[in-house]
Amino acid sequence: MIAPPRAAERILEALGARSEFADALLGDLAEEYAERAAHEGARAARRWYWAETWRSGPHIARNWARGLGLRGWRHAAGVMASAYALMLVTLMVPLGLVMSIMYAYGVRPGPHAPSIASVSFVLTVGAVGGALSGYYTAWLERRAPLACAAILAIVLGAFPIVALTANMPSTLHGPAALQWLQPFVVSLSTLAGGLLRVTRHSEALARDC
Amino acid sequence: MPSLGPLELTILLAVARLGDDAHGLAIRRDISARTRHAYSVGAVYTTLQRLQDKGLLASFTTEPLPVRGGRSRRQYTLTTAGRRAMREAERRAANVWAGLGSPLSPERA
Structure with a gap:
């Protein structure tokens, strides 16, 4: 399996997603990344992964901030x-x-x-x-x-x-x-x-x- | 009864529709295809988390899968409160739409 960009994964983890959700979220991305890499090529898959990271970031950070007491x-x-x-x-x-x-x-x-x-x-x-x-x-x-x-x-x-x-x-x-x-x-x-x-x-x- | 946002209701419906196959990726694909809007994985997961916090969904993790880089899947199921919230949303929508069948028909438009 082709590994997704580690830096993008780390950015998503660093935005404060709860550990149990972070694992499932990164797993979903890894699964779709592998599918895209097989069909569209590694470069297109990497581009998609980074775009998904920037789109998801604000949601995860906002969710973290909401959950802070x-x-x-x-x-x-x-x-x-x-x-x-x-x-x-x-x-x-x-x-x-x-x-x-x-x-x-x-x-x-x-x-x-x-x-x-x-x-x-x-x-x-x-x-x-x-x-x-x-x-x-x-x-x-x-x-x-x-x-x-x-x-x-x-x-x-x-x-x-x-x-x-x-x-x-x-x-x-x-x-x-x-x-x-x-x-x-x-x-x-x-x-x-x-x-x-x-x-x-x-x-x-x-x-x- | 907790109030439901549009995305929350869409996701509850997707979980009900997908049954045993209701995991994050399948849910995202289902709602994106039906609404013709590409939801980000972050938007879907934060909503799933919120629904679980409200007690409308329950979840469990599967065994780690090689296709997911050794990460496990999180499967979602509707709780009794979730089913009740869906029925309530359906009833409300039916009330709001009641009597609007004929003004929206093509021949009147």
Whole structure:
């Protein structure tokens, strides 16, 4: 039997499906994958499997979130807060280094209007911070690592929206308007960090087996 | 009596129709063919899980199968509450549709 893409399987498992359902769900997908691979070829079957993974993901994650009680939400919030704190600690060292180099060359952020360079710097820091937060969340959470990273992606994306809305209309013109990319950059990179952790873990599992 | 959504009712009907062959893949194929909508495996399984939580379906696992990569199948059966919920849904639908036979006939359309 041709094995379905392990990374896609791992993504589905990481969204928090109950173990007894996850086994049946992955079994169904594996059965249909084998049928499609025999009739349509391995490439078409793989494409179908990945499409089915992205279509099913939101249903499974929503079901996981619905089933969380107060205790479950408290646990998820704890994981996300710990991951965020870990990201701050990790990011502070290289960021401090970059800032000291900038200061050494006389580049000092001031109260002036944001330039394209400063906005790009903020976006980069946001992307790296988001990716680290997502990765750490997926690392700390055992049952639903990717679902937890997805919630953190929504939360972290909401912060810049609040800040930018509060500073309107100055954030609507010139390079400052580029800051509206921040919520998308942070959310997508957080999700990407979570995905990276989950799929890398699957490769490690495959090597161990 | 728990309320039923459209997909929940469709899946209950599929389980009743398929009988001993009511497992996830067969249910998904049956409802997709009948509704002409390709439901994702996630949508079907989360609904099956919800129906089981409501006590309308019961399930058991089969032996692991090589064709499924060593994973087992989950077979579904209707519970008494599930049959009652289906009858109730049928009665409600009949009440809502009562008297609309002739306005929907082709010659009046």
